[in-house]
Amino acid sequence: MPAGDADVFVELWAEAKTYFLARVFPRYGSPAWCALHPDDPRRLAAVLHAAEMWRKYGDEDNLLAWFRDASRARPPLAEGRSRAELDAAAKPKPPHQLQATPGWPPIRIPGGHGRYLTHTEGRAAA
Template identity: 35%
Template sequence: MFSSRSVGDDRERVPSAPPEALAEEVTGLRAEAQIAALEVTEWPVYGSLAWLRLSPRDPRCYAATLEAAERYRRAEADRVRHEWLMDHDPEVWWREAIGGADAIAARLGRALAARRTVGEIRAARHRSQVSVPRPLRATPGWPPVAVPGQPGRYLTAGGEGG
């Protein structure tokens, strides 16, 4: 199995590349150039059943392997960089780790604030089940009905009494 440790400094310059190019940048370009040289435009995902069915001599097999290796190299480089930041510059690490979380939280917060709470839903359900007040009427044969909020005022079956 291959080791994830490199023998030299990954930030060394590559003699055959422009002087400002880093080894990691040249590696990515080289992988892309090798895949382009294979003259294939599509290939299955490395390790998939379709990839396993390819002949080892099929250029698509090599393209998928190169793509997987390059993806791994980039993911490993990101992991190493984030570990370094965590140890040496926690503020930058934190900003990168949470990324756009503030914007996402603000968007979700607005969406959640627009929703009714459980209490509001229950109160609305309760209000819908409460009967609407009916007009006050006196029933024949019954005593007069006091009008709420108006002391001394009564309704009788024949009309209003006072």
């Protein structure tokens, strides 16, 4: 069974088993969960749900830290750069000069109407 199929199978099984045991259950490890009778099916449903969340997302604290970091405000890209630096960065750059290299196939010249740049010993020929 391919890995992707196994993940889907595990997810569907855990979800079905969780909802078979209980539709509503307290969070695993919470005071409400601890207060449940050991044989209460909601205890197992909460454990299955927590295990599935761990399998899919890893440590909840690390996940929440990632969300906080991903959603924090970032400084503007231009912050700390002078107007002259920004103007210099915005200027068009000269076009790249194509150069044929030994051992590589010929390079088609853009706008060259089917011409190719090929490497010959000692010089590049168009």
